[in-house]
Amino acid sequence: MAESFLFDIASSLLGKLASYAYEEVSRAYGVYEDLQGFKDTLSIVSGVLFDAEEKKNQHHALHEWLRQIQNICFEAEDVMDEFELLDKQKKVQKASGSTRVKVRHFFSSSNSVIFRPRMAEQIKGIRARLDKVAADGVRFGLTSVDPGHFVQQREMTYPDIDASSVIGREDDKDEIIHLLMQTHLHSNYDGDRSMTVIPIVGIGGSGKTTLAKSVFNDKRVDQLFELKMWVCVSNDFDMKKIIIQMINSAAVSFLTSSSTPSSCLAHQENINNLDIVQLVSRLRLKVLGQKFLVVLDDVWNDDRAKWLELKDLIKVGAPGSKIIVTTRSNSIAKMMGDVPLCVLEGLCPEDCLSLFVKWAFKEGEEKQYPNLVEIGNEIVKKCQGIPLAVRTLASSLFSNFDISKWEYVRDSEMWNLEQKQDDILPALKLSYDQMPSCLRHCFTYFSLYPKDYNFNSYEMCSHWVALGLVHCHNESETLESIARKCIDELQSRSFIMDVIDLGFICHFKVHDLIYDLALYIAREDFAVVESHTRNISQHVKHLSFVENESDDHALFPNSRSVRSILFPTMGLGLESESVLDTWVTRYKYLRYLNLSDSSFETMSNSISKLEHLRFLDLSRNDKIRTLPNSICKLLHLQVLILSGCTMLENLPKGLGKLISLRHLTITTKQSVLPLGEFENLIHLQILSFHFCDNLKFLFRTKLPSIRELYFESCGCLESLPLNIFPKLQTLYINNCDKLNLLLNNECPEQTLRMKHLYLIGFSTLVTLPGWIACAMDTLETLVISNLSGLKMLPVFLTTMTRLKRLYITNCSQLLGFTSDMRHLTALEDFRIKGCPVLCSRCQPLYGEYWPMISHIKSTFIGKVTIEEEELLGGYPF
Template sequence: MAETFVYDIANSLLGKLASYVYEKASRAYGVYDDLNNFKDTLSIVSGLLLDAEEKKNQQQQHALREWLRQIQNICYDAEDILDRFDLQDKQKQVVIKSSGSIRLKVRGLISYSNNRFIFRDKMACKIKEIRERLDKVAADGTRFGLAMVSVGSELVVQRREMTHSHVDVLDVIGRENDKENIMKLLMQPHPQGDGDGNNSLSVIPLVGIGGLGKTTLAKLVFNDERVDQLFQVKMWVCVSNDFDIRQIIIKIVNSASDSTPTAAYSLQESINNLDIEQLQSRLRYKLSRQKYLLVLDDIWNDDRAKWLQLKDLLKGGATGSKIIVTTRTKSIASMMGDVPSYVLKGLSEENCLSLFVKWVFKEGEGEKYPNLIEIGKQIVKKCQGVPLAVRSLGSSLFSNFNVRKWEFVRDSEIWNLEQKQDDILPALKLSYDQMPSYLRHCFAYFSLYPKDYIFFGNSITNVWVALGLVESRNGNENLDNIAREYIDEFHSRSFFQDFVDDGHFVLFKVHDLVHDLALYIAKEECVLVQSHTRNIRKQVRHLSIVENDSLDPAVFSKSEQVRTILFPIIGMGLDSASILDTWVSRYKCLRLLDLSDSSMDTIPDSIAKLEYMRTLDLFNNRKIKRLPHSVCRLQNLQVLILAGCMELETLPKGLGKLISLRKLSITTKQSVLSQNEFESFKYLQNLGFYRCYNLKILFDGAQQLTFLETLAVESCGSLESLPLYCFPKLQTLYLKDCKMLDLSLNNENPIQKLKMKHLYLLEFPGLLKLPRWIADVVDTLETLVIANFPNLKMLPDCLATMTRLKRLRIRHCPQLLSLPNDIKRLTALEYLHIFSCPELCRKCMPQIGEYWPKIAHIKKIYIKTK
């Protein structure tokens, strides 16, 4: 597993070394040849890493692990060097900008030029040293018998064993209702045709996480006697990793054959030699005028063109033919399906226990061991309803009646238990291997959060961005938007539970078994610091402090390379200034420092030494009155969170020197902010003001934040105006509880130029109707949330013209009586949520409400009076 992780680190570094930005910087500082030679050697090492997972064996395990650790350390050190080039350039920009007169500018540039030569010599030495280290490690790699594989290749993906259609019904527990639901879908006619007038074929997707039992469910359906009566031909094809149309056709034709086994073998021999034209002809002949059921099991292909090519060849059957596909990926299911995906759920705890007993005991044997059954109830809770996990743990205890062994399995994390090839973690690793490198690189950092942690979108994406795992594809893209795409991709791969998409905001939990896989992958990189943690090893780079009852500076004495420090648990922060001093002095390469909910009076001036820092999160630090001005020397800082710092009297002077800042959230006692400072934030994309009770003016209209995409203003009771025309690229606006704010928002200015996608308006008790300017964003709005408007009586008619609107939430608007008459025209609307609006809820009640015919087309409807 470590091979994959190190390969992704090396691959990411190769991408940076090949970029135009670093090529330009290396030429400017005269180190291009050195860096290029390093890149060439790293390419060779990466090629060896591609072969490492296949070649490792038990005898080599320790030596290989040490070799991988050396490569990983070298990659991280090289990344620090590249970041140092970037920082040097930013410091030059600040020097030029902060020098007022021409004379001062010249003096600053001369001083910078002198430092530049010193910097060049220093970097040249560092690059030479790191190249020599890599050369040695590359030579050592030959000891493991590793072969060079092209870096353009991806990691070799462990293939899943090919499936077959046979199933012993007595071995399956808890899937009877699911089977009946699929049978109903098989009996239904095609919902609307496939777009070209051919209604003969319908595709039913089964989707869910690995090990959940999708294949088993498909087998139950395939072998049901009613299927034999419904369909003239049944075919089972395991597709797995390769979506090779030629091979799939051959498998379908072979499966469709009703010949004797000997004849079928001869047929297979003959069709293997046919070209694709002959094969498709044979396939269409086999299916011609036949009503058939085809199961395509274990689909990974996301190439729609390939799927449509195959589907076109399968349209020759009789009306009512069906295809069942099983896949782990929601986007693939959506691409292939003609009906909504059947999302398979986990088994109940009762069914899990029954399955566990079946795998762990011989028939009738469990009754003799009631004490073990009680332990088993706790063990199956770890499995989260996933049958393969139940089977894996049950098999590991088969005919073992030692209470200590059972308690060990109960008390251990699954990732710490021995795993056989067909157990749950290897099965889930298939999903991990299939991901693109950039997702694999991000995946491990889910291990920094405890199980059942509720992720609020940016909690994990802040980590990815701070660690440089998210890169703009053209140099101008919003990194948060790219990271959000990563979240959507993980969700599509069935890794999340309780996923709530509220437009700009998203909530979710990581499936427990997925969390186990993340721990397994990142176990030497990431550590959850708990009260029983006594020391942190030298190689650890990411710390997440989930219990701080007995934090001792001695715990951190061995670690030197930490890049991330998190306090993910709400209400738990740092209360020791001495420990913070230890971190600042020890961890020179820190990228992310999250001190949320901490209770310290000050931040040390020495924080300016953390030159690589990209994220400083001081959320809800209620004692801090001032920040050291030295914070403004952190030119790499991209994210600064000061929201909830209720005692913060003023922002530090020189904030405008933070030229890399992308995200800034503020709580301050100031009534006026320095406009000059904000003019310097050329790349600021996300800005928030929270409980700034004295703040009257944000901007006077003279400035424009041309990159700003997200603006949040909450509980700023003195704020009177908000000139939106200062933010020409604004996409998300969140306004809450600003009693003095005129929501007309200076409507005399050209607000209609905005291309807003997400609008949240909350707690405006005096408002009788929504502001007119909403009509100016009807062509772009995707999310509209209206909450706590006690006097709101009507929605604007323009709501019915929002053709891109996907989400509409209305909460606590008791006077609201109606929806726009033409709301049925909102064909893009996927989610309607109406809560605590008594009369409107009554009119929208499913089946019986007078508005139901107008909204019944919406996929997800949530109506609740209170």
């Protein structure tokens, strides 16, 4: 059985049952007494859930007991959901002013003659089952446990996790850089001296990738090579994927002042459609005559023929080119390497303790707690010198001075789990156990994505919100902002890595061993479906398809509790409409349905049967021409994504009935949008237009709920009146050639609440719009890219006292600053790329502007990392 999160589910149900709204509707439908009885029993059961979790490994029968309660809670949640749906149907009925006949036709399930007895029967059945299961639990002798005793919530923390700070690997780094500096090194297999392979080998979590990145980003290495490429190889050694990564990486490396991040992304999208012959030709052209460095990270392939094939492809580079390979396998390292292996042993005890102290305490704080340092030393000894285990456990104890928590980690029986060779799951599981229950629940959803997946905060937060994993206790906060705090907390505990924060969205990865931990915890409730999958548990609640879906309908479980279906792999989607029909019939309680990159031409009206759906993603379905109007019956729907549906003629009629909608992303051929529909979307916070080629103008009426607004490649859009979005916090505009940023914005709101502004691809703009100054008290992120006519930054820029991030890329005529950058006291991240004169003036130590910016915590002058360059201009949704 997967990790149980019954306490969270039960608490959520109890909160709903205690609300006035549920009391009112339950009395109206004659089910108040039964719901109160269910609530009372659930309250008693909730008190012993933590004790049951603690004892389930000693009493096997407790597994089944917890499973039964979980199933009952999910059924109760579905029933409660129907009450909410009924309330929303009545609101739509009242707003529409339609006749009783029309409403009954549109919402037949709201007929109280049908609804009352059906719901009463369901509630009575659920109450009876819970009473019986609760009575059965008496034989286990469970006692009520205070949740605070089991898991203690801690304050949000943000320790410095700079990946360049490599403790205990300095000698390894210097050794590798020394090898890179040598022009000719002897080759093991054929005497070829034009290119040398340097292997880094070590067990999982030993720091191979961190060491490789440290070398890759070292300034000494920049001076050695004309071209650098980073390729994440992982489990398979797919030649086409590797070549595409190398071409994309080379394209980024070769970006000039006339190139933009968005044009680089477009290039990446185009080459995916090339055949292998074209790709090989493109790659060889990129590396021809260039002295290059390639990092092949996380290689598992032991097929020497494939390796030699790849090596032969890139031999056209200049002499002195190098390849760094990281792998867990000695045999693979020897097969690929041309020099003695760089074997990463476990860190020495002193370095391990230094690493532990760095992550468990603020700087110098450990001197105040010598007793905790001593316990930490004992914990470190059990980590077997593995940096990831040390760092993760230390992060879980950061700024926690309760000695009992430290002793719990040191003495836990998790260390005695039977392990596979080189397995450090016990250490990671201990850190996982220290997290609050809701955070542990969110973490398990990483298991639905492929290893080495590039996550972004938006997709994870949307999934958590759709499934009700996060709860809002403060009206000033949104569910999305609370979910984003979960991302920050996971980062602070070292459960995610390589975080690139762009303000409104952040991108990150999950280490292989952390991913293995998510799989270990998720087990049968989560299923990743691959081509070789032959059996799926009947208890499964979340399905993820990472390869072409099976046409075997019998493979899919009949369980009514399936909550999520997704296709996380770019370019892979649903091909069979009959499979979709099967899912709609079987899984009517779905909350999350991601059908991105699918290829069906029509969608059945039956989609309206998924009344509980919160999230529907149809992005990049480039065959679908129309959507059924019945999609507007999904009154619980919070997110609808239609970006990349380039053949879509019109939006479905009745869009305004989606009264729960908070996020809408559109690709449509319409030139005029139905204002009346949008006026009814009173909860809509995120509105996004993607490749709306015919759209010229937006509305004139205010849309006061909109907080985030995105425009991507809307070539005919002429004006954007900002005064109709009084609560706008994020504005992203990319590749909208005809848009006049000054038109209709002569007199904007007295002040703007904008926090994040992205202006990309305005070649005729010679100065930044003056209305930006109206956001001087709130702006935190400003990104300007490919403004080839921009010559000077405005004076008002230095009044942005809350500005944290300033990125300037590919503004070739930009010459300098207008005043002292030191006025930007909050600025933490400053990057300049593709601005020749300005980059020269900002060079560390020697540039005339360096004294103005030297105080900034993070600066990149002249170039940024590959990941940052790709993501900076990338469309987030």
